[in-house]
Every structure is written in structure tokens, then in C-alpha cells.
Amino acid sequence: MTPRARWHPWAMLGPTLALLAVFFLAPIGVAAYESLFSWDLLTPPRFVGASNYAALAARGELLHVALRTTAYSAIVVLGTMSLGLALALLVDRPGRLFALVRTSVFSAYVVSWVAVALLWMWMLDGNGGIFGRALHGSPLGDPGWALPTLAVVGIWKLTGYSMIVFLAGLQGVPRSLHEAAALDGAGAWGRLRHVTLPLLAPTAAFVATTSLVTSFQAFDVVRIMTQGGPARSTELFVYAIYEQVFLDLSVGRASALTVVFFALLLALAALQLRVWRARGEAAR
């Protein structure tokens, strides 16, 4: 429709566009600019060119942070997807119990990360934790086990999301296909393999990319449970940025890390967009 006055659309969009520009687009530019300086928030900034990037790369820090974050995300994505799919198939049937499972699994996705992280810290505590005692000490203190343990907590928190999306996907599998397959003599397992799972492929790709992007941004669980330790084994990307700016007061390094982090996210987003488009077409 034609606007009644030429300025109407811009008055309607103005606040939104201005806020988005200031808080989401401009910051990327600011980060790129600040990454060229050495600045401790106290003394005046000093131009250093690309040496913040060079320093991060030379000490191998950047690579390690990226690898750790990728490992964490890989475990979380694989875990939440397989568990989420299994749970969706399980609870996609009538009955009080299954409704209750649906609600409680998803509730963990709603509750604050703070509550979830503290609760698991207590259960894993080496002295009094119900799991920590069984494991003879907290796995969070072991450099080899701390990261997988954080990932397990992430899986517990986020499986509800993938379960709900898979459930929505299951509603899109036509009953008639199941009936036809059953008439052809396919058992429950055969119908799952040859009817349900292929039709869920676009949903699975959607869940995978969304969870990948989400888990790549993990921070709360690290900040509360391990502060990046032991021996930096759980220092994920966002926590590394946080540490650089708020603990080491190194704005330039933090900005350089932010720029690299954003570039990686853009690559993931490109993947995500392709998948979403495919899902949109499949839904049509």
C-alpha cells in the first residue's frame, strides 16, 4: 500500500533502525577500529596496527580458543540432537507421563544458566556432590575432563530446545505415509528409518545449525563453573574476550578477538541461512 505521507515509513522504522545501527552494526566497526590500538582503559590508546592479531596468533592462543570452542560446540550439538530426537520420538504419544517428560526437559531450557550451572557444580562437587563423590572428585578440576563436563551440562540445559523443534517436525510427517508403509509390511523400525527420519532431515539441519551458533556463544557456564580453568582448558571464545577486557584490561586484544569471533559467526550464519532456506522450501 502507499504510505499516506512520505515520512510515515521512516517515522515507523526510525527508532528500530537507529537502535539496531547503534547497538548491533556500529559496534562491529568500533571493534575493528579498537583492535588496531593498544589500550588499557587508563592510559591513552596507542596505535599498533595489526600487532594485536599477530600476538594472539603467535602465542597459539587464538587457535586454541577456536579449537576448544569448536570441541565444546560439537559435543553439545551432537548430544542435544541425538537426545532431542530420541526424546521427541518417545514423547510423541498420548499419556500423562510423556506430557510430563516434555515439560520437564524443556523447563531446563527456560531456567537461568546461573541456576543450572550452580546446581551442577553442587552435584559435581568433590566433597559433598552426589555425582562428585561417586566420581571420586569433581571432573571440573581435571584439565582433561572439565570441557566435556561443561558440554554435558550444556546438553542437559539445551536438549529441550531440539526436542521441541523435532516434535514440531514430527507433526509434519503425514500419517498416510506411515499407513502406506505399514500396508507394505514395514515394521516400526522400518517406518522410522525409511519414512520418519528422511522427512525430518530439514528439521535436523535446522536444529544443528541453530544449536551450533548458540553453543559457539557459550559464556555463562564457563564464567560460573570454571572461569576458564583448570589450566585454561575451558577458556571458550566469549570468555576469552571477557577475560581480555575485564581482567587483563586489554581493550585492543579483546577487540581483535571480537573481530575474529564475529567473522567465524558470519561463516556459521552463511551455513545457517542456506539450511533455513532449504527448510522453508521443504515446508512449502
Add this chain to the structure above:
Amino acid sequence: MKERRSATALWLALGGVALAAWVFPYAWMVVTSFKTLPEIMSNPTAPYARRLDLGAYREVFATMPVARYTAVTAAMASAIASAQIALALPAGYALAKLRFAGRRQAFGVVLACLLVPTQATFVPVFLMFAKVRLVNTMTALVLPFAASALGTFLVRQALLAVPDEIIEAARMDGASEWTIVYRIVAPMLRPTLVSLFLVSFVFHYSDYFWPLVMTTDDSVRTLPLGVALLREQGTGVRWNIVMAGNVVLSAPVLALFAVVQRHLLRAVGR
């Protein structure tokens, strides 16, 4: 027939296992919060508290201004959720219903912002707020989220399904554009807006990251920060107190979730 019955038993058993895996941690949190510290020291894995001891809760309310933190958190979350809806409505309307030069570019900006998480913006935004001395203010907590790219996008998508004739009829009746947006279009999008509000409110009520990086003192501290601090205070972690704080933090959210589950599930399963 026999096979079906055993299959049903298997599904019920698996359901029981899943339920235990997700309900047990909550139960353990509640049980711990009713224990006394000596009780935890002497037998940490006792499956129940000897009696309902409220000492841990008294301690939480004594060391932390629970009422103030809750008020700050609720005010922040509702301010964000309301602002997002108030701004997304006209923006989504312009993008979905009005034809004008620059519409595609404006929509492109909204889509681009969907890809930028706050984890990639907090350093520069913190520097910006520090420059204008707004760190430790409600402004720093609310303003960056007042406009929501996702909200704008969803309102636009929902409005594409609303026929132009309704808006044209309203214009004929002499309704102003603002009346159309807030009085005619908004009620039609009620389900979308309710879900949007709830998702946003719950997310920001529970958010730890943004309040943590935008505040350095107690002036606008939110509840999740306060509860996380319970563990960092003093010597030796008093887990009964931390778990009591956890209950105070998560019980209202879980209660709200129980009531509005339908809306949240629809928003996510979309």
C-alpha cells in the same frame, strides 16, 4: 497383542528414566536448600532433609536484598519486552504493508542484525556506555535490547498474512496510521505478540551475561548476578544457601513457565 504390551512397558520405562534425569536435579536443589550446614557436612548425600530447616533461606534474604534485586530484574525484563513490542509493531507494519523507496534496504538491516549476537558487541558497547558514563545504569541494561531484530522480523511475517483490505477500510473510516498500528493491527497479532513478550521477558529475567558486563557495582544488580555471587562470597561454599538462592531465582520462572507453557512452546517450535 503381547508384543504391543511389552513395547508400551518399554516406552513407559524410558519415559521414567528421562523424567528422572530432568527432575532429579531440581529435587536435589530443593532438598539441599532445606538442609543445615552440619547436616551437609556429616552426610552430604542423604536423600532427604532431617526437617524443613529454613535457615538457608533466612541467610539468603539476610545477605542479599532479594526484593530489590527482584524488582530491578522484573523492571528491566518488562521494560525490554514492552519496548520491543512497541517498536516492532510500527517497524513491522512499515516493512510488511507500506511501499516506499528503501524498504528492501531497511529490511536488509533488520535481517543483518539477526546475525549479530550480543556476545560479539559487548566490548564496543561497554566502551560506548563508559564514554557517556552510563555503565551501571538501567539504560545500559535496557536500551541495547529495546529494538529487536527478531521481533521486527516476526511481526512483519505475521502481518504479511493480514489482508490489505482491513487496513484500507480503517483508513476510509479516518483512522490515523498510529491508530491502525496500535489499535487495529496489534489485537489481530495478539498470539504472536504474547509469545514475543513472554520469550523476551523470561530470557532477560534469567540473563546473566549482559548485566554482568554492563554493571560493576550494586546499583542496578539483577537477581541472577546476586545468586551467582552467593557462591563467590566468604570462605568455603555453603551449598545449602546457594541452593536456596537457586530456588528463589528459578521458582518464579518455573511457575510462570507452567502457566504459559503453550505460548513458549509455540514460539520455539515455530
